[in-house]
Amino acid sequence: MPTLILGATSPIARAVADDYARQGHALCLAARDIDEARRIASDLHIRHNIPTHALAFDALDIDDHAGCIDEAEEAIGSIDTALLAFGFMGDQQESQQDFHQARRVIDVNYTGAVSIAEVLARRMSDRGEGTIIGISSVAGERGRASNYFYGSAKGAFTLYLQGLRNRLSKEGVHVLTVKLGFVDTRMTFDMDTTIPIASPDEAGQAIVDAAQKKIDVLYYPRFWRGIMATIKSIPERVFKYLSL
Template identity: 45%
Template sequence: MRKTLIIGATSAIAQDLAKLFAEAGDAICLVARSENKLKILADDLQLRGASSVAMQSMDVLEYERHQSVLDTAVEALDGLDLVVIAHGTLPDQAACQRSPGLTKQEFEVNALTTISLLTNLANYFEEKQRGSIVVISSVAGDRGRQSNYVYGAAKGAVTIFLQGLRNRLSKSGVNVVTVKPGFVDTPMTADFPKGALWASSERVAQDINKAIDGQKSVAYVPWFWRYIMLIIKSIPEMVFKKLSL
């Protein structure tokens, strides 16, 4: 029986992942802001076969609670094997360009809170000498683009942090997975026009689950985003500046 902590558990991708974990019989601890949403999800996971479901309400900006939430999850599950960090927001780029305060807020939610949580989690798993840490970053962090560079910069910071963390923890038998989704059809992107490159949260969750089982280091989901971003990253800066991406 795997013992799994999910932070940002009520996001669309996290919910679909949690369902897969429940069907596999995991013991799960859910962390998110909304107690009502947590309760609904917890009841669903019980029905799907989770061996146990605990839950905690927390706003990730409550830095002072990060360690205590981890400690409570460890106590509730009698240890941890897997942690998934899935919280985040999708900022309004134009609004951020007008407001340094909003830019700072969005960077904090999408980068600094994750880095804080990872610092505590890394110390826990390093001591245990085993386990997996999975973090949902984004293809937006692979190269700064005018359409979403505030979000991209935050996710890029998380991606670089994870690279160093993976290098550190690999010596302790701990796997760190950086997940880089492309366009995902979720409530957060409901107002965006959809096209062929968009994937459902269910499809993305399935791909993430395979990456966890396969002990991957970096997972582009769906897979074709690896090659799309390879092309985007290879465009010379002189040309890139003239594009509207």
């Protein structure tokens, strides 16, 4: 099955790619860093004897997105499954001082993600099959002082994926929303938390499993569903004084 991994340098994306490679899928690894994408593609090709292709992809280069999918499909065939794993947390303080920083966070996590998802949605809906996996975040479930640019972009992406699923489910295309809690990657490096941090390999396996079972929304780690239900239940008049 031709599978496209966007944001292929993410450890979570790498774990997903590894799982699909083990199952014999042809893989297109798309990333800003084309040299690293080539290294990942060649490693997977050698270890699993599957067709692979490396593709230069920047979420901010919206005008190139249709061309990226053309290149991916020429290389490995019509995309059956696409993982949107790219994301950018940015620095909340810097974003508050400089809207260009905030805009980058919004554009990578929302505008760029929606742009590439729309190209994929059109092609998959024309073929009447396919799966789009969008990695969102529990940060998108409630606005917090410490990360509301990233959180609001992910929250908007979650809503977008919900609407897309609502549209495409009638056209044979499945949309999986992944709401990640803490996973051990660059994004959580140095994070001071008492909440357990999941491994990217386990997150990757859970994502592939959920996509194959056609689950609509995956919280991972799963206990985040309960944490977020509690956080969302706190009244705003109390919540605004908390430092969460």
